[in-house]
Amino acid sequence: MLQNSRFKIFFAVSAIALIFQPITPLLAAPPQPNNSQPATASPNTVNQAKLKVYGAPRTRVSIVQWYLAELNIPYDYISLNFSANEHKQPEFLAINPMGKVPAIVDGNLKLWESGAILLYLADKYNQMPNSLEERAKITQWVIFANATLGPGLFLADRREKEMPTLLAPLNQILQTQPFIASNKFTVADIAVASYLHYAKLLLSLDFSKYPAVVAYLDRVSARQPFKDTLGKR
Numbered sequence: 001m002l003q004n005s006r007f008k009i010f011f012a013v014s015a016i017a018l019i020f021q022p023i024t025p026l027l028a029a030p031p032q033p034n035n036s037q038p039a040t041a042s043p044n045t046v047n048q049a050k051l052k053v054y055g056a057p058r059t060r061v062s063i064v065q066w067y068l069a070e071l072n073i074p075y076d077y078i079s080l081n082f083s084a085n086e087h088k089q090p091e092f093l094a095i096n097p098m099g100k101v102p103a104i105v106d107g108n109l110k111l112w113e114s115g116a117i118l119l120y121l122a123d124k125y126n127q128m129p130n131s132l133e134e135r136a137k138i139t140q141w142v143i144f145a146n147a148t149l150g151p152g153l154f155l156a157d158r159r160e161k162e163m164p165t166l167l168a169p170l171n172q173i174l175q176t177q178p179f180i181a182s183n184k185f186t187v188a189d190i191a192v193a194s195y196l197h198y199a200k201l202l203l204s205l206d207f208s209k210y211p212a213v214v215a216y217l218d219r220v221s222a223r224q225p226f227k228d229t230l231g232k233r
């Protein structure tokens with residue numbers, strides 16, 4: 001049973017990776033980075049090297065770009081040519097040995113996995129609450145987006161069963177508060193709303209049975225940073 005579970009997890013993760021690869025006709029190249037000075041950066045960041053973001057078309061780098069736009073953080077965007085195997089070259093494997101994007105280099109830090117990057121940015125730019133319990137809840141939602149919501153919506157053999165199981169509770173939560181983790185927009189919304197948006201865009205999923213989810217997506221998609229990044233897909 002344990003071995004079977006491991007195989008199921010492996011294939012689920014692999015399937016998600018494949019889902020985001022063959023969507024070139026639907027997604028434009030990632031938008032140019034915002035080069036304005038950061039609104040939330042501390043004075044200690046002024047003399048540091050600019051953040052580097054590595055991505056490619058058809059990947060989840062736009063999730064990271066959306067959050068950076070929300071924070072008004074400048075960065076250099078490096079687009080990798082997957083057809084030329086630039087993601088498998090030693091220079092990039094030194095950043096992410098898995099050869100996947102998104103990845104970032106921030107000073108001496110090399111970090112990959114979109115959820116980890118989002119949480120790091122939230123911490124660095126003081127977007128996480130002080131309460132341990134509240135921080136844990138936000139972290140819970142970021143992990144939920146990658147580990148539960150993504151597979152539940154994008155894996156065809158799981159979607160029919162899991163979509164109602166996932167969206168009905170989300171709908172109830174969003175009936176009582178405007179955003180996922182609280183009454184305030186947080187990094188949790190970046191993670192969850194990105195997957196909901198991708199599912200609606202790429203799979204044409206009908207969320208009409210979940211009006212609070214629909215209203216939530218309308219609300220976050222009206223934000224200018226969303227329009228400048230994920231909304232251009």
